Amino acid sequence: MNGTRDVYDAIADPTRRKLLRLLADAEELPLNKLTVHFQMGRTAVSKHLTILKDAGLVTHRKVGRETRYRLNAAPLMEIEDWVSFYKKFWNERMLLLNQILQEEQE
Amino acid sequence: MNGTRDVYDAIADPTRRKLLRLLADAEELPLNKLTVHFQMGRTAVSKHLTILKDAGLVTHRKVGRETRYRLNAAPLMEIEDWVSFYKKFWNERMLLLNQILQEEQE
DNA sequence: TGAATATGACACCATTTGGTATCTTTTCGA
DNA sequence: TCGAAAAGATACCAAATGGTGTCATATTCA
DSSP states (O other): OOSOSOHHHHTTSHHHHHHHHHHHHHSOEEHHHHHTTSSSOHHHHHHHHHHHHHTTSEEEEEETTEEEEEEOOTTHHHHHHHHHTTHHHHHHHHHHHHHHHHHHHO | OTTOSOHHHHTTSHHHHHHHHHHHHHSOEEHHHHHTTSSSOHHHHHHHHHHHHHTTSEEEEEETTEEEEEEOOTTHHHHHHHHHTTHHHHHHHHHHHHHHHHHHHO
């Protein structure tokens, strides 16, 4: 099911962010190749992939006896949109910081 | 305690994102003014604010009998950094989509 | 002073989360 | 053809999460 899971929720877990990164670097990877990079068992990794899939961040296809996963970054646009709203605040903060530093110099 | 809580984790909850937005629009707000915007009780909102505080996304100060909360957007830069890495993927996807649409037109 | 307001601090509870182990099915390859 | 590899499905469990209600404390103000 797509869009079932909140994207914010999907990326909250460090394991899932690492999975996204691995898929970003490798185009397409089966579960067992992904599992190697973690200390947890195959079932746990599979669950995390299901969550990513439910958020639309990952697609999969069966090839022989393995199911290969692929990154779909599109849903991350929502995060980008959301966070961009707050840019002005940390920019304002930067301006304030610069102002303070400048005053100290004088 | 600052930096105690993962920023990704802090923004995963919709209530907490709404809190950030309310603070973004209002500069400074006490707990009771914030609580009005939610269906849950005061204690629950307070807990969410503690989580935001632990992630460094919020500061607070006591004024009389109320404690006023203020947005600190700076930690969101980490999110911005993280998500910007994936921009190229949805851009590539866009390019691919445009290509397909163009082929269909011909 | 005394009531009402604002909040902190707990104790408590149901549900979700993130992991495990195990069993089954499908597929590969010697 | 038969054993091993890959993964799905499921049951289970401890801990975290997101709420609640209640009591205590500090502060305002009539």
